[in-house]
Amino acid sequence: VDALCVPLRRKRDRWLDNCETCRLLNVSARTMQTYRDTGKLPYSQINGKIYYKASDVEAFLLDQVRDNSKK
Numbered sequence: 001v002d003a004l005c006v007p008l009r010r011k012r013d014r015w016l017d018n019c020e021t022c023r024l025l026n027v028s029a030r031t032m033q034t035y036r037d038t039g040k041l042p043y044s045q046i047n048g049k050i051y052y053k054a055s056d057v058e059a060f061l062l063d064q065v066r067d068n069s070k071k
Helices: 002-010 018-025 029-037 054-070
Strands: 015-017 044-046 049-053
Touching (some): 018 029, 049 054
Antiparallel strands (some): 015 049
């Protein structure tokens, strides 16, 4: 998680597009759609293109790690 979050911290105020976020999280576009639909990952849409704040992606990753550690 730290390896994923450190680069995100450098981009904290950056917006990541859907493709970049898919690659970063190593998930499909459909999985990203599910995250959006369920409200797990906040996003903005501009001219039909989806963007995520790097800080929101980092928080999402940390939540996922916490959820997995409880199991």
